[in-house]
Amino acid sequence: MVRQDDFSQHGFQLINTKYIAEVNSECYYLEHVKSGAKLFKIANDDENKTFSIAFRTLPDSDNGIAHIMEHGVLNGSINFPVKSPFDILSQGSLNTFLNAMTSRDLTQYPVASLNEKDFFNLMHVYLDAVFNPLLLDDPRILRQEGWHYELVAKNEKLRYNGVVYNEMKGAFSNPYRLLHYYNLKSLFPDNSIGKESGGLPESIVTLTQAEFVNFHRQYYHPSNAFIFLYGNGSLEKELKFIDEKYLNRYRKQFTPPSLKLQRGFEKMREEQHFYPIPENEPTEQKTFLCLNFVVGESADYALSFALNVLCEVVFNQESSTIKKVIREANDKQTISAFVSDFQQNVLTIIVQNSDTAEAESCKQLILNTLEKEIRKGIDTEELRAVLNRMEFSIREGNDAQKGITYFSQIKSGWLYADNPFVGLEYEAYLDFVKSKIETDYFEKLIEDYILRNNHASFIVMTPKAGLEVENQKLEEERLESYKNSLSDEEIEQLITETKALLAFQNEENSPENIAKIPMLSLEDINPTATFHTCKVKKLGKNKLLHYEDFTNGIIYSYLFFNLQVIPQKLIPYAALLSNITGLLNTEKYSYGELQRELNNHSGGFSTYTSSFLSDKDVNALSTYFVVSSKFLSKNCKQMSRLLTEILLKSLLDDEKRLKEVLLNHFSEVNNLILKGYSIARTRVHSYFSPEGAFDEIASGIHYYNFINDFMHNLDKKLPIIIKNLKNVIETLFTKENLFIAVTCDKNDFSTYKTAISEFFSSLPDRKQALQMWNFEFTNKNxxxxxxxxxxxxxxxxxxxxxxxxxxxxxxxxxxxxxxxxxxxxxxxxxxxxxxxxxxxxxxxxxxxxxxxxxxxxxxxxxxxxxxxxxxxxxxxxxxxxxxxxxxxxxxxxxxxxxxxxxxxxxxxxxxxxxxxxxxxxxxxxxxxxxxxxxxxxxxxxxxxxxxxxxxxxxxxxxxxxxxxxxxxxxx
Ligand SMILES: [Zn+2]
The missing domain is CATH 3.30.830.10 (Metalloenzyme, LuxS/M16 peptidase-like)
Structure with a gap:
């Protein structure tokens, strides 16, 4: 416990303190009296100490000023006058987390470290960065991190460049980002939630140095700061440091800015927008439809949690009525929903693979189905099952960066209700939501927040082939005509500035300045390597690996089936199987019942392919079909039975359901092509490595083409798909072909072993040879x-x-x-x-x-x-x-x-x-x-x-x- 004296000695006064059982921590809420800064500490024995300073930042345009500021302050400060202290820290600190992020109304600078000295170093550099940045006097920082005109020679093309400018071009290449932008813009026309804090590329290039400096003055003051501490550090020492080095120099000088709630609308807004697809590409079934609703405030944690449960049950469960209805209307269409916790929550219902002509009827279909849902009443068993799974993950707290996660949990309560405690106290909102299951609470949520809510928008985003090329041409023309409008001297000026920026970037930091960045010495480093070891046990003749640790009653179970028993041409089918396992009807359960059983008895179930190359032999490839699940030890028996049911008794011959699952997977696979980095990486790997070659077939462009190929003629190809999937199952899921791995404590191990033996004995006995796979390697470039x-x-x-x-x-x-x-x-x-x-x-x-x-x-x-x-x-x-x-x-x-x-x-x-x-x-x-x-x-x-x-x-x-x-x- 820390006493009041210790706080006041360092300029702080205690607002409130509380032990919070949910996180097993003593929590302190303090205010720095002179500067007005607020500070919250979660004190416990976690060595991964976390510090974060955040400011409420409220941009009034799409020019990305908050995001560019986030980059900019990390480019040198008065006490650490090097070009990028952030990079020097990331090169040479023991940090376990070092980042900065901008959201719609907050900019946050978190760091974490296991080493105390390092932790204070990181805090020092971050505090100096936010309060004393060089960007106020050095416009080159905005030019580098934000945007600048680039002109290397008079006859060259003029272009825009800048880190955030390119970052956001990349971000907005993703249609989901663009959709998110239109959604929020439509709902919050009058406050910062409706502004693109990251920056819209065409808007970024309007930002000036004067605005930039002014933004810092307005928001980066202790009176507007939210300081967060977590872990086993000494609170007294931390407060002393923060007070003496920084806060003590500031006076409370203004009322911190606050975000005004957006007023509701007379009626739902309706808008249509476009997004680019490549030239000559067909536009059918690529329209996005979004229904957005502003639903209460996120500081009401019970409501927010209830809304999340509602979305899962009504929209996201595979067997939900609305999913079926949407699928029946158009078999490629998919629907899902989620809640975003801005000051005012937003509930978004999104339909993908639709057509613009169907937009209105689809919207009506959704609303009518919800009306019917209310009259019929939401299935309480389904509510219970979904709630059970969500409770599992809340209690599991499976996270190596607890400080970072806790900050995001307390954020709404702290920012919008001046209560940083409430977000941690999850028992209260779990109890609340559980107590509502048997009532009409959830039906009322749909009624009040969706059906009778005018603070809403309907966004239709239609694909337009070649739009990107069109936009590029327009931008080039604008730049060209700007260049033409310049006099010779002005052109020379641009060339000089371009060169000067490059020279600045090439300039080495002076050794004296680098030396100012505090760092550890090699003596501070633990000389011993971290290693984790498992016990090799047996289940019958098979290997059973056990990693023993305290898991609070949770069992993490993995079944590894060796994929090398299947012929090479079936690899894509094995990958497909890993993507649809658990979604089909089985002998005993419909897919909806199966989902419910999994929700009731586990915290997660997934299957995937895993591949890796030996450290010793470049040709020795290992590949597995992995069945991963986590559950409480009391559910071992039932989970073992469910595994048998899912792996051995799925009804592949049920063509109707298989088709639905395939169509749904098809739409997921089509989103794969947005993952540019992993596509290029897997592809280049496949030119020279068997691991890359396998991954390319199982998850790269090869797999993408495989799925697209049969989707174009699904009915005709269904029999061959069924035959091949069955073939994979028969070959793969045998006793000989399996080894098991489990993470749990000693006591639960025997429970697990007994239960999994039952699954194991259900597998067929069959000996089979490993297959030869031949991949061709060449630089395809x-x-x-x-x-x-x-x-x-x-x-x-x-x-x-x-x-x-x-x-x-x-x-x-x-x-x-x-x-x-x-x-x-x-x-x-x-x-x-x-x-x-x-x-x-x-x-x-x-x-x-x-x-x-x-x-x-x-x-x-x-x-x-x-x-x-x-x-x-x-x-x-x-x-x-x-x-x-x-x-x-x-x-x-x-x-x-x-x-x-x-x-x-x-x-x-x-x-x-x-x-x-x-x-x-x-x-x-x-x-x-x-x-x-x-x-x-x-x-x-x-x-x-x-x-x-x-x-x-x-x-x-x-x-x-x-x-x-x-x-x-x-x-
Ligand atoms: Zn960024």
Whole structure:
């Protein structure tokens, strides 16, 4: 306990304190008297100490000012005058979390660390960043992080560049982001919730330095600050530091800004908008329909929780009436709903794969179905089952960054009701919602908040082929005519500014300034590697791995079926099976009943394919079909029975249901193509690695084409699909082909073993040989054309294939390439959102760019990596920084579930404590010369010339000579 004296000594007064059982913590709510800053501490014995400072930020336009400010303050401050203290920290601190995020009405700067000294260092740098940033006097920061005109030579094209500008171009390449933008804009025309705090690219380029500085003055003051602390740090020491170094210098000077509630509407707003798809692509069944409702306030946690339960039961359960009705109207259409907790909650109902002509009738159908639901009454069994699953995950609290999660839970109560405690006290709102199950409470929610609510909007977002190219042309014309309007001197001025910015970015920080950033020494680092080990036990003749830890009665169960028993041509069917398992009718249950059984007895069930390459042999691929579930030990028996039911007794011959599931999966798969980075990465991996080749078939473009292919003629192809799925099931799910892994404590292990034996004995006995899979490897160097506004460029190869071996020092090489070389070249100078590398013990080495405005320019930077490494040098302090940053990455905190999984994979990969300890020692003892030794390896990797680019259709077309093949990725 901390006494009042301790608070007042450091300028704070206690507003309230409470022990909160739900989080087993003593909580303190304080105010800094002189400055008016509010502070909330959750004190417990968690070593992962968390600090966060947040400001209520209320932008009045779409120019992204709050988001650019978030980037900008992290670009140097008075006490830490280097270009990017954030990057130096991420290079060389033991932080377990370091980030900053902007939402519609809040900007937050959280950090976490297990090491006390490091924690105070991080706090220091972050507080200085937000209160004393260099951006107020240095306009180059807005130009770099926000936007600027880029003109390298008089006859070149004028263009826009900037980190946030490109980041948001990337973000808005996703139609869901655009839809979200229109939804909120329609509901909140008069307050900041309706403004795009991240920034709309065309609006970002209107932001001026004067506005920027003014925004800081307006919002970045202690009187408007929400300071959050979590963990086992000494509160007294923390308060002393924050008071003496920062808050004490400020006086409470204004009433903090608050967000005005948006007034309701006379009637529902209706709007139609467009989103881009590639040129010549058909537009059928690609319209998004959204019904949005403003529903109460998020500080009312019981209401918000009830609304989430409602959405699950009425809209998101596979067997819900509304899902059936929507599907019957048009078999490709899907519906779902979710609640967003802005100050005023928003409930969004979204229909995908619709047609614009059907919009009105679809809306009526939804509303009519809800009317009928109310009259019929919501199924209480269904409510109970869904509530049970949600309660499981609340109680499980499966999260390695508890401080970060708790902040997001308390946010609404703190910001909008001045009560930071209420969000943690979940027993109260669980009880409330449980007590309403047998009443008409949920029906009333639908009635009051959906059917009789005019604070609502109906948004129709229609695809338009070639819209992106059209927009680009317009932007180019605008830039062209702007350029033409400039005098020769003004043009010269732009060229000079472009060069000056580049020179600024290339300038090295002075060693004296770098030395000002506080850091740990190698003595502060734990010299012992973290390792998790499992016991190898037996179930009959089969292997049963057990990771033992205290899990509070939860069992994490994994069934690993070896996929290599199936012929290569069936791999996509095995992947398909992993995506639809648990959704079909079974002998005993309809799919709705099955879902209910799972909700009642488990906290989650999923199936997926897993692939990994041996550390020792570049051709030794392991692949599994994994059945993962978590449940309380009292539910072991029933879960074991459900596993038998799902895996062995699903009714594939029930064509009607199978078709529904496939159509639904088809729409999920079509969203895969928005994941530019993972597509390019998997694709380039598939050029040289069996793991990549497998992943490409199981989840990449290959899989995407496989699904699209049969979807175009589903009825005709159904028999062959059924036959192949059955074939996979028969081959895969046998006794011989299985091993089991489980995370739980000692007592629950025997309960689990007895229960799972029942499942095990239900599997057929069948011996089968492993199949030969042959993948072809060659550098295909493809350009994948899409309507994305930005590129994802990935290049690399397997160094083991070139005769090099893994060495723990490569961890540090990766840290240097990612946080120094590629970050500086691709993000800071190139304007991409990210540039980084990855190096694995299995040989894979990749260079990547993320949301990148460039293409061959980035590839050329990758090519220069070997030269960078050849000429690499660092003084002792810089080298220590890289080492500490590497260790922080290796020691990322994990939940028990993650530790268990790590233990299983170490076992499968035959990685030992000794391996990891050797790696750690290599990291701790690395020298600049060791790093330079990697240059020849990088030379050879670059010489192989393997790359793949996912990006904008037009940019790929313009640079097509560098590719062996370019093609469109379209629905
Ligand atoms: Zn950002």
């Amino acid at each position: 493809e350009g994948i054309q899409t309507s994305s506004k930005v590129q994802y460029v990935v290049a690399g190869y397997n160094y083991r294939k070139l005769g090099y071996e893994w060495n723990g020092k490569m961890h540090v090489l990766n840290q240097i390439l990612s946080t120094d070389w590629l970050k500086n070249q691709i993000r800071v100078q190139g304007g991409a959102y990210g540039g980084f590398s990855s190096i694995s013990p299995n040989g894979s080495l990749l260079f990547s760019s993320f949301r990148d405005p460039n293409l061959s320019k980035t590839l050329n930077i990758f090519k220069k990596t070997a030269d960078f490494v050849r000429n690499f040098d660092a003084d002792k302090q810089q080298m220590t920084r890289f080492i500490i940053g590497t260790i922080a990455y290796l020691d990322t905190p994990q939940t028990i579930e993650q530790k268990g999984l790590a233990a299983f994979y170490y076992h499968l990969l035959e990685r030992t404590l000794e391996n990891l300890q050797n790696d750690r020692e290599a990291v701790l003892n690395v020298t600049p010369d060791d790093i330079r030794q990697f240059a020849p390896m990088l030379d050879e990797i670059i010489e192989q010339n393997y790359f793949c680019v996912y990006g904008n259709e037009r940019i790929i077309e313009t640079e097509k000579e560098i590719f062996k093949n370019i093609f469109y990725l379209k629905k």
